[in-house]
Amino acid sequence: MTDRLCPRDEADVVEAVRWAVSESRPLEVAGTGTRRALGRATQEAVTLELAGLSGVTLYEPAELVLSARAGTPLAEIEAMLGEARQMMAFEPMDHGPLLGQKAGQGTLGGLMALNLAGPRRPSAGAARDHALGLRAVSGRGEAFKAGGRVVKNVTGYDLPRGLAGSYGTLVAYTELTIKVLPRPETVETLLIRGLDDPAAARAMSEAVGSYYDVSGAAHVPAEVAARIPALAGLGGPVTALRLEGVRPSIRHRREKLEMMLAGRGALATLEEAGSLAFWTAVRDALPFALEEGARLDAAKALWKVSTAPMHGPVLGAAARGLGASVFYDWAGGLVWIEMPGPDPQAAAIRAALAPGGGHATLLRAGTTTRATVEVFQPLDPVTGQLVRRMKDSFDPGRILNPGRLYAGV
Amino acid sequence: MSGNATSGIVMPEPNADVIARRAEIVAAMRAIVPGEGVIDAVNEMRPFETDGLTAYKQLPLAVVLPSTTEQVSRILAYCHRNGIRVVPRGAGTGLSGGALPLADAILLGMGKFNRILDIDFDNRTVTAQPGVTNLGITTAVAHAGFYYAPDPSSQIACTIGGNVAENSGGVHCLKYGLTTNNVMGVELVLITGEVMRIGGKHLDSGGLDLLGILVGSEGLLGVVTEVTVRILKKPETARAVLVGFPSSEAAGECVARIIGAGIIPGGMEMMDRLAIHAAEAFVKVGYPLDVEALLIVELDGPEAEVHHLIERVAQIASELGCITLRASNSEEERAAFWAGRKAAFPAVGRISPDYLCMDGTIPRKALPLVLARMEELARQHGLQCANVFHAGDGNLHPLILYDASKPGELEAAERFGADILLLCVEVGGVLTGEHGVGIEKRDLMPSMFDETDLAHQQRLKCAFDPDSLLNPGKVFPQLHRCAELGRMHVSRGQLPFPNIPRF
Numbered sequence A: 001m002t003d004r005l006c007p008r009d010e011a012d013v014v015e016a017v018r019w020a021v022s023e024s025r026p027l028e029v030a031g032t033g034t035r036r037a038l039g040r041a042t043q044e045a046v047t048l049e050l051a052g053l054s055g056v057t058l059y060e061p062a063e064l065v066l067s068a069r070a071g072t073p074l075a076e077i078e079a080m081l082g083e084a085r086q087m088m089a090f091e092p093m094d095h096g097p098l099l100g101q102k103a104g105q106g107t108l109g110g111l112m113a114l115n116l117a118g119p120r121r122p123s124a125g126a127a128r129d130h131a132l133g134l135r136a137v138s139g140r141g142e143a144f145k146a147g148g149r150v151v152k153n154v155t156g157y158d159l160p161r162g163l164a165g166s167y168g169t170l171v172a173y174t175e176l177t178i179k180v181l182p183r184p185e186t187v188e189t190l191l192i193r194g195l196d197d198p199a200a201a202r203a204m205s206e207a208v209g210s211y212y213d214v215s216g217a218a219h220v221p222a223e224v225a226a227r228i229p230a231l232a233g234l235g236g237p238v239t240a241l242r243l244e245g246v247r248p249s250i251r252h253r254r255e256k257l258e259m260m261l262a263g264r265g266a267l268a269t270l271e272e273a274g275s276l277a278f279w280t281a282v283r284d285a286l287p288f289a290l291e292e293g294a295r296l297d298a299a300k301a302l303w304k305v306s307t308a309p310m311h312g313p314v315l316g317a318a319a320r321g322l323g324a325s326v327f328y329d330w331a332g333g334l335v336w337i338e339m340p341g342p343d344p345q346a347a348a349i350r351a352a353l354a355p356g357g358g359h360a361t362l363l364r365a366g367t368t369t370r371a372t373v374e375v376f377q378p379l380d381p382v383t384g385q386l387v388r389r390m391k392d393s394f395d396p397g398r399i400l401n402p403g404r405l406y407a408g409v
Numbered sequence B: 001m002s003g004n005a006t007s008g009i010v011m012p013e014p015n016a017d018v019i020a021r022r023a024e025i026v027a028a029m030r031a032i033v034p035g036e037g038v039i040d041a042v043n044e045m046r047p048f049e050t051d052g053l054t055a056y057k058q059l060p061l062a063v064v065l066p067s068t069t070e071q072v073s074r075i076l077a078y079c080h081r082n083g084i085r086v087v088p089r090g091a092g093t094g095l096s097g098g099a100l101p102l103a104d105a106i107l108l109g110m111g112k113f114n115r116i117l118d119i120d121f122d123n124r125t126v127t128a129q130p131g132v133t134n135l136g137i138t139t140a141v142a143h144a145g146f147y148y149a150p151d152p153s154s155q156i157a158c159t160i161g162g163n164v165a166e167n168s169g170g171v172h173c174l175k176y177g178l179t180t181n182n183v184m185g186v187e188l189v190l191i192t193g194e195v196m197r198i199g200g201k202h203l204d205s206g207g208l209d210l211l212g213i214l215v216g217s218e219g220l221l222g223v224v225t226e227v228t229v230r231i232l233k234k235p236e237t238a239r240a241v242l243v244g245f246p247s248s249e250a251a252g253e254c255v256a257r258i259i260g261a262g263i264i265p266g267g268m269e270m271m272d273r274l275a276i277h278a279a280e281a282f283v284k285v286g287y288p289l290d291v292e293a294l295l296i297v298e299l300d301g302p303e304a305e306v307h308h309l310i311e312r313v314a315q316i317a318s319e320l321g322c323i324t325l326r327a328s329n330s331e332e333e334r335a336a337f338w339a340g341r342k343a344a345f346p347a348v349g350r351i352s353p354d355y356l357c358m359d360g361t362i363p364r365k366a367l368p369l370v371l372a373r374m375e376e377l378a379r380q381h382g383l384q385c386a387n388v389f390h391a392g393d394g395n396l397h398p399l400i401l402y403d404a405s406k407p408g409e410l411e412a413a414e415r416f417g418a419d420i421l422l423l424c425v426e427v428g429g430v431l432t433g434e435h436g437v438g439i440e441k442r443d444l445m446p447s448m449f450d451e452t453d454l455a456h457q458q459r460l461k462c463a464f465d466p467d468s469l470l471n472p473g474k475v476f477p478q479l480h481r482c483a484e485l486g487r488m489h490v491s492r493g494q495l496p497f498p499n500i501p502r503f
């Protein structure tokens, strides 16, 4: 039976971790536990559930800053930002649907621990790029803070950024401060139809390398496009370029891009509503979503791969050769690969990635698979040792999510 | 510290044993870096004895100028085996003393790493050696209309390696981010001599964010031997508006309203009366002299957007009762608006024999309060202070005017500077926005961080450099032994069962 410890405040978190250290009892660190299926499979008897540390503690729209306790639901934060026409510009993806769960769950601590991002990643960054400050409890059972509440800050090591994406293996966050930004007034999407993957990568590269501030560049091959309702009726592969901002600017940029890309393929446009739906589908990889409650060990294995954008289609072709379905975000630099079955065929995927460099994360697989296949990109020996020493620094007793990222960490 | 008896900053005690072995160490260095790459003559080491924080000077044990990663690796491995300290150095423009030598340390100058290794327009990256200047990267891609966004005012001289170490900013980082948001990968040599690569032409790390930790680590964690950055297309259009206000409050309010309207300008700079007058006297670009505060707001991006937004900014400024309002209508005019701001440091250098450049960040809304308190402090310390200010992100650069030849003035300036930084912390800001802690702000760290906070940072150093050989005496007010930092203070069975809700 799993025991759940539900601290009410930071002092409780300190007490819980100290107890775990003294008893040598590893803790599963969780917000509400909805992202348990991400990362290597581990089995801790005790869960430290941070959902009780909830509430926005500071929001100053004119200062573009928001602080909230780590367990604050993202939905609450997004609603608050929406009222002031602001947003988390990194467009955090929602893993729920991919894992057979409801959309709209998740907490701020989880967002930072997973370093979430979305289609705006190449231009606006990931959660790490918007992390300003933190309070946390390390595996030593000590509460500490780092960073601050201002954007320009180089006082000491950049722990708010450095700890982003650490999957709860170094600290349990108790409070986070992030930078927020104004929401664009409106959005439109320019679609190019009929391109194959390499031609699409080239078109996307030219578009994001143009003057015209393209804030999303995705390519969806035909069989995947058919699963996106916002593209209904188009048929065939679709390459999408997102334009955000004030209306006169969007019109100007769309016209310029249309001229630049004339002759590549038939052009079409998605207006605001269609754009919002389409980019949500891209952000959350909805073409590969599962039915709510689906069993992961029976589901098709899913990879999320970050690589040099021009290597995207090369990797995509190799994956399709293995029977996978793929689509591309980040102008080709993010490749979503849905394998034909539960077998992730890790060796083949990683071999196809190698020439372009990058990292392949096994985002969805059954528990047994995630216990035997390296979920994250394997580390070279020097980096592996360094990462181990970092674990020693923050969590020498291997109390916080041990093994969730790498064995022994 | 030798060379500056007046300074209150204590550097780590030099290791007499290492100094006694100097000849042997220099010979070992010559075996690794042949020819002119090792400098041990005092007069030839002089150019390296200080950085941009010129009040502090110290000759190193020897200067070593490697030109390959392999040499760096062998140098560090030797130093590691023999317990010798190492201070990395780029161009030496740092303003916080980060590259200040130590008497018992090798000064590792990275200036010979000056080649661009790869330009990849398709993937929009440049890979450069760390000694390439910041502007050198932009210059290498400018023919195709691209640029590297972070633009410190020192960009013609400072190196990309130094930028990575300091997480440098510039006037455009409000919209385009700091160094850390623009660096995609590095090659790093650890103090053991081990070489590792972090990141590359892809985004994010898919594991621990070592790059995030490394950027801004002030040369304390490793020596950077290669850097991959993202490049951006130069905006189609850029236009600036010059706005003068009768009070700094009104200027501060203008900044808040522009951002409140959802506009993120490419740059938004502010100058106070003293800075405006100094700049105008120097470059004569027609800055208004009857205003208390001057804002330069630059909008960049697609043409239609810039024209649209410039109208909105002008409207906001008018509503707030600005005295001057001019929008640039040509590149020359835009450059003129910036010329004064960009020359602000040397301009102040003309009206005062010496000045100290401070670098705190505050929440923007605290600006009027901070400016008022700074005037009070100026009176108290009997010194003048000119202010230039990255207004968009709350990063202040007070320039404290002093005369080092007058006894006691440097100390007064330093005390004034410390008071300003403590004021920044008091209002919710931080000690340094982009120049780094170095030695300059080292002893103020406890005003922002308690012992536990600092211990968590220093243990990170232990993971990279457990013997504290890389750039010791910088950033942290006290050197702690890693063994002592690593000790756990919780022991088995001593704590009660947690008294927290469980299910």
Ligand SMILES: Cc1cc2nc3c(=O)[nH]c(=O)nc-3n(C[C@H](O)[C@H](O)[C@H](O)COP(=O)(O)OP(=O)(O)OC[C@H]3O[C@@H](n4cnc5c(N)ncnc54)[C@H](O)[C@@H]3O)c2cc1C
Residues within 6 Å of the ligand: B051, B052, B087, B088, B089, B090, B091, B092, B093, B094, B095, B097, B098, B099, B110, B130, B151, B152, B153, B154, B157, B158, B159, B160, B161, B162, B163, B164, B165, B166, B167, B168, B169, B170, B171, B218, B219, B220, B222, B223, B224, B225, B345, B434, B435, B471
């Ligand atoms: C007139 C003037 C204007 C300036 N304007 C700005 C500005 O607008 N914005 C801003 O942010 N800064 C500014 N600076 C500060 C300075 O230019 C930056 O901090 C710059 O990044 C330093 O680069 P550098 O090559 O001179 O580094 P150095 O001063 O040589 O070194 C700085 C630090 O980096 C470390 N280091 C250098 N190279 C390496 C390497 N390869 N590997 C590991 N560590 C290394 C050193 O140990 C040291 O701690 C200005 C300075 C001056 C003099």
